[in-house]
Amino acid sequence: MQQIAIFASGAGSNARQIIRHFRNHPTVRISLIVCNKPGAGVLQIAEDEKIPTLMLEKDPFFRGDGYVGSLRKAGIDFIVLAGFLWKIPDTLIKAYPGKIVNIHPALLPKYGGKGMYGAHVHESVIAAGEKESGITIHFVDEYYDHGQPIFQSAVSIEPTDTPETLAAKIHLLEHKYYPVVIEEILNKPNKG
Ligand code: GRF
Numbered sequence: 001m002q003q004i005a006i007f008a009s010g011a012g013s014n015a016r017q018i019i020r021h022f023r024n025h026p027t028v029r030i031s032l033i034v035c036n037k038p039g040a041g042v043l044q045i046a047e048d049e050k051i052p053t054l055m056l057e058k059d060p061f062f063r064g065d066g067y068v069g070s071l072r073k074a075g076i077d078f079i080v081l082a083g084f085l086w087k088i089p090d091t092l093i094k095a096y097p098g099k100i101v102n103i104h105p106a107l108l109p110k111y112g113g114k115g116m117y118g119a120h121v122h123e124s125v126i127a128a129g130e131k132e133s134g135i136t137i138h139f140v141d142e143y144y145d146h147g148q149p150i151f152q153s154a155v156s157i158e159p160t161d162t163p164e165t166l167a168a169k170i171h172l173l174e175h176k177y178y179p180v181v182i183e184e185i186l187n188k189p190n191k192g
Contacts, residue, residue, distance in 0.1 A: 004078045004080055009042075032051065082103060134153050
């Protein structure tokens with residue numbers, strides 16, 4: 001059984017889709033929801049789905065072991081970031097090489113990096129007069145939104161689009177593709 005931890009800081013709509021996708025899956029289990037924001041919507045989803053949660057404190061995360069000990073104890077094999085707003089510390093990246101993925105609501109390498117999350121991304125894309133945007137699923141390395149890309153899907157931007165309407169289109173892409181791409185990565189024989 002491959003055990004996934006989903007890291008999230010917000011509403012958790014991606015986490016919910018991933019949980020639904022892997023419900024009753026023969027070889028993959030969502031074993032833990034990891035969160036850094038008390039009261040985040042994702043915690044209610046975890047409770048509804050009866051999935052254990054792990055709340056992160058800044059100091060042990062950035063200056064300690066990055067919770068590697070807790071994740072190992074929970075039997076976690078793979079980490080999925082779904083709207084997790086802290087940068088992943090090197091301790092965690094080294095403990096899970098090629099085993100951490102993230103989804104970014106734009107077509108990287110443009111519109112990525114520190115501070116580029118949520119509405120900021122869509123506002124920048126529209127302000128720049130882009131004709132399309134989309135999602136990027138990528139492996140996580142020690143730089144924000146920088147690791148090896150795995151999958152991208154684009155959506156056209158209409159003149160009438162606002163950051164809100166674009167965000168809604170992007171969320172549809174995320175919910176459609178993130179669970180499937182995760183499953184494909186887990187099904188690949190481990191090259192490492
Ligand atoms: C998504 O837009 C995702 O691309 C970004 O953070 C957002 C998370 O949304 N990384 P939710 O909490 O899954 O609804």
